[in-house]
Amino acid sequence: MASPAQQLPPGWAAEWDANNQRYLYIETATGHTQWEVPAPAGPQAPMDAASQFSAPTHHSKRRQYATGQTQAYYGAPADDNASLMGSNQMQQPSQLFTPGLSGPGQFATQQQQAPTHHEGGTPDYINGPDQYQQPMYGQQDPNALAGQFSQMGLGGSKPFQLYTANLLTSPPDPRDLSLPPPEIRLPPNASLSPSPTANAHCSYQRSTLNAIPTTSSLLSKSKIPLALVLSPYRSLDPGEAPVPVITDTVIARCRRCRTYINPYVQFIDGGNRWRCCMCNMSNEVPQLFDWDQARNQPGDRWSRAELNHGVVEFVAPTEYMVRPPQPAVYVFLIDVSHAAVQSGMVATATRTILENLDRIPDEDSRTKIAIVCFDVSLYFFSLPPPSSPDTPAEPSMLVVSDIEDVFLPKPNDLLLNLGEARNGGALENLLGRINDMFKDNTVIGSALGPALQAGFKLMSPIGGKIMVLSASLPSLGVGALKNREDPKILGTSKESGLLQAASPFYKTFAIECSRAQVSVDMFLFSSAYQDVASLACLPHYTSGQTYYYPAFNAGRSEDAIKFAHEFGEVLAMPIMLEAVMRVRASRGLRMASFHGNFFVRSTDLLAMPAVPQDQGYAIEVQIEETITAPFVVFQTAVLHTTCYGERRIRVVTQALPTTSNLSEIFASVDQIALATLLANKAVERSLTHKLEDARDAVFNKLVEILQTYKGSMTAAGAGASAQLAIGENMKSLPVLVLGLLKNVGIRQSAQIPPDIRAYSQALLTSLPAQLLIPYIYPSFYSLHNMPPEAGTVGPDGVIMPPPLPLTSERLERHGLFLIEDGQNIFLWVGRDAVPQLVMDVFNLPGYDVLRGGKTTLPILENPFSQRVNAIVQKTREMRRGPYYPHLYVVKEDGEAPLRLWALSALVQDRADVLPSYQQFVGSLKEKVNGNGGY
Structure with a gap:
């Protein structure tokens, strides 16, 4: 008689444990694995198990939860699959307080079905406006809740079945990265509000784990680092609702831990007090919390933004100010040496400032501006008020040639x-005359350090932003640098020395800037060595950003357009001034280390003197003591001055459940947040140790995770080692780690x-996750045979083609492909591309006359050209941030350097000494099984 394992459907595999009458594992034809499956009774047991395992198709890639768990979560029958999809807020009643009719401070309770939104009108009272009733649940003592959940995982007494993928039979699917x-x-009822926005969206804050281990030892056992990935000041997508602003200056904060009131606190004592979700401190509700100051009448507590939204912004009263809000200040330091003028940088920069003067934030008419030029001397410009409305004031130039002791000439x-x-x-x-003033400048040399000191002296009493535009290596005065580029040490253990600052001046000066609320942005243009590693220190410690345009030549329109677009976007960007950021967490959690520009x-x-939009940060978290609460809360607060002169606090609140179950920890891993953290840690290690150490650390961390997963989540059966x-x-x-290991950084x-x-490396440590993931795992599309709707406009804008895995196996000789990483776009043209395709896209008669390199696509009067142009345009617009990627045409048999650069983006292929994805996974398997490795 055949064993039950042999009666499974075709393509399935299983190992049957006859002693315990169970399957050690079942693997589907698609590679999904389930471990330790008890056999149903009856003659059809194996097929029943198979049908149970392959149950509804929409669950094929979702975690499955055990009966007790779904009931504990939703209060609904576990077999009612339809009720599991987002219905918990309709199933459970919610406790609501409603302001009494006699003014602020008078409360009643209401127990009713949780509404999907709050509407106006007076609700029904249960026992009159002055009587407080103990809520049914949700506002209980946290210790009682802890006891209730202590024997459970994420709310259920039985562990859920964790789906396992076999990396050897499951090739990467790029669509998974957009999930x-x-x-x-x-x-249930962790939040006061049923609002779907009560928890911060992952684009503002995400955790490497969406279920927090209750003990440090459990976290260590999982080998998954616990960290937050933040982008608290991200830009808004078109049509996206802005962050709610609370203008009544009523700010409720915990007296002990200073947490801001949020959807996860509890109201007690008839609604007159609230218990902090971080430290359990009981606090008084501010008197005006339920008063509508605009209409001077009682307000609806439950419509307050801070109780319904995980991301809010408070307008701060005067006690949040050390001084009156500073105006926005921009000081431009423009290199006017021979190289800068000849490259066209000076003309492009001054023209871009001129064209964007109306976009520089100045709603309160307080914004200040100064322009300082430099080569081996400093050039200041004085703009006296005009003598008459019809006569423009004549600017005067003041030259300071003493760069050893910098002073302001006026x-x-x-x-x-x-x-x-x-x-x-x-x-x-x-601005219209600066380029002409210096067009015949033959001076070679750069006194960047003294120019920085001059800019600092100009603005240090106020603070603001220094924008440096430099086209050569600083060679004179403080901060002078030498060319230390040595091809002989590239690729050796000494190479990491070139990635560290060569002079202490830049870090020391950056810290001085930070104290004075001055931020620095660097725009670097040199065609020769410029020591980006040293100069990037300034933005790194002052919360600025580095932009790099190697071999910039404004004579190429593509170079001029890219720089003008990015510089213009930075000028127009609303920024947070004189900001400080602190992340608070529930008792037992501590912020341990910080990654990013600050x-x-x-x-x-x-300390963040000026926070640009769309900058990312990573913060590692330690578990210091056993966590007994059923969920924990992380809250990021950024106190800042808007560039419109208003002091505000942006508060980002995220609640996450706790668990003592290792499988739930693994099931909650956010691979995007984890890859973002690993990128930051790899760069940090390459600077403190060696590049090789950084690569080894990332690889070994992945091996550790796989070994732990194998040891604790899989059965040690005959099929396990395979x-x-x-x-x-x-x-x-794994493919994200491989992409990181192959990244230029x-x-x-x-x-x-x-x-x-x-x-x-500057990009790896400052890009938000939305930009960082494509930077380490680029997007790859086939254009010549894309679906007919791709490149046309749909309900959500231009429809993109389906992404392909990053392997040259997908390239076709007659095809047209697009590869992009957020910084560059490559159009790959196969050598057998038909003349009609070349004509439709490039307006050229055939492949032979097509030239590779940096280009601008023509917009032609044919549908295919318009679709390709729409996809290129969408690619440039769909990422947050000011970046405007260059477009390169790459011919299959064209210039080798350009071709190899484009192919290096296909990270699943083998390149030089770097493995293909199959080789990488093979070496992982050997290492996990203890037989060697990468």
């Missing part, structure tokens, strides 16, 4: 109010110039 992170399954008229400087066209007149002022206070098991939600982690190579590598 949302694992669902955050909070206990106390006034150097830093001017933007509106006043434009009065009579004086500023426009100056200066750590005290143990956990991050697999490389990982959770479905982590299936893309840490890749093993002796051919990468140190400036290119240093700039890549």
Whole structure:
């Protein structure tokens, strides 16, 4: 008689445990694995097990939860699958307080079905407006809740069945990277509000784990680092609702831990007090919390934004100010040496400033501006007020050639109010003339350090932003640097020295800037070595950003357009001024280490003189003591001045459940957040150790995770060693790690110039996850045979083609392909491309006359050209941030360097000494099984 395992459907595999009458594992034809499956009774047992395992198709890639768990979560029958999809808020009643009719401070309770939204009108009272009733649940003592959940995992007494993927038979699917992170399954009624926005969206804050281990030992056992990935000041997508602003200046905060009131607190004592979700402190509700100050009448507590939204912004009262809110200040330091003028940088920069004067934030008419030029001397420009409305003021240039002891040649008229400087066209007149003033400049050399000191002296009493535009290596005065580029040490253990700052001046000066609320942005243009590693220190410690344009030549329209677009976007960007950021967490959790562009002022206070939009940060979290609460809360608060002169606090709140179950920890891993953290840690390690150490650390961390998963989540059966098991939600982690190992920032190579590598590292540590993931795992599309709707406009804008895996196996000789990583776009043209395709896209008669390299696509009068142009345009617009990627045409048999650069984006292929994805997974399997490795 055949064993039950032999009666499974075709293509399935299983191992049958006859002693215990169960399957050690069942693997479907698609590679999904389930471990330790009890056999149903009856003659059809094996087929029943198979049908149970392959139950509804929409669950094929979702975590399955056991009966007790779904009941504990939703209060619904576990077999009612339809009720499991987002119905918990309709199933459970919610406790609501409603302000009494006699003014603020009078409360009643209401117990009713949780509404999907709050509407106006007076609700029904149960026992009159002055009587407080104990809620049915949701507002219980946290210790009682802890006891209730202590024997459960994420709310259920039985562990759920964790789906496992076999990496050897499950090739990466790029579509997985656009999936949302694992669902955050909070206990019933954890939130005061049924609002879907009560928890911060993952684009503002996400955790590497969406279920927090209750003990440090459990976290260590999982080998998954616990960290938050933040982008608290991200830009808004078109049509997206803005962050709610609370203008009544009523800010409720915990007296002990200073947490801001949020959807996860509890109201007690008839609604007159609230219990902090972080430290359990009981606090008084502010008197005006339920008063509508605009209409001067009682307000609806439940419509307050801070109780319904995980991301809010408070307008801060005067006690949040050390001084009156500062105006926005922009000081431009423009290199006017021979190289800068000849490259066209000076003309492009001044024209871009001129064209964007109306976009510079100045709603309160307080913005100030100054322009300082430099080569081996410093050139200041004084703009006196016009003598008459019809006569523009004549700017005067003041030259300071003493760069050893920098001074301001004039106390006034150097830093001017933007509106006043434009009065009579004086500023426009100056910007239009700067390039002509220096067009015949033959001076070679750069006194960047003294220019920075001058800019600092101009603005240090106020603070603001220094924008440096430099086209050569600083060679004179403080901060002078030497060319240390040495091809002989590239690819050796000494290479990491080139990625560290060569002079202490830049870090010391950056910290001085941070104290004075001055931020620095660097725009670098040199065609020769410029020591990006040293200069990037300034933005790194002052919360600025580095932009790099190697071999910039404004004579190429593509170069001029890219720089003008990015510089213009930075000028127009609303920024947070004189900001400080602190992340608070529930008792037992501590912020341990910080990654990103800022200066750590005290143990956990991050100083950010000017926070640009769409900058990312990563913060590692330690578990210091056993967590007994059923869920924990992380809250990021950024106190800042808007560039419109208003002091505000942006508060981002995220609640996550706790668990003592290792399988739930693995099922909750957010692979995007984890890859973002690993990128930050790899760069940090390459600077403190060696590049090789950074690569080894990332690889070994992945091996640790796989070994732990194998040891604790899989059965040690005969088929176990033939697999490389990982959770479905982590299936893309190996290819993301491979992409990181192949990224220019840490890749093993002796051919990468140190400036290119240093700039890549600056991106790896400052890009938000939405930009970072395509930077390490680019997008790859086939255009010649894309679906007919691709490139046309749908309900959500231009429809993109389906992404392809990053392997050259998908390239076809007659095809047209697009590869992009957020920084560059490659159009790959196969050598057998038909003449009609070349004509339709490039307006050329055939492949032979097509030239490779940087280009601008023509927009032609045919549908295919318009669709391809729409996809290129959408590619440039769909990522957050100011970046405007260059477009390169790459011919299959064209220039070798360009072809190899494009192919290096196909990270699943073998390149030089770097393995293909199959080789990489093979080496992982050997290492996990203890037989060697990468």
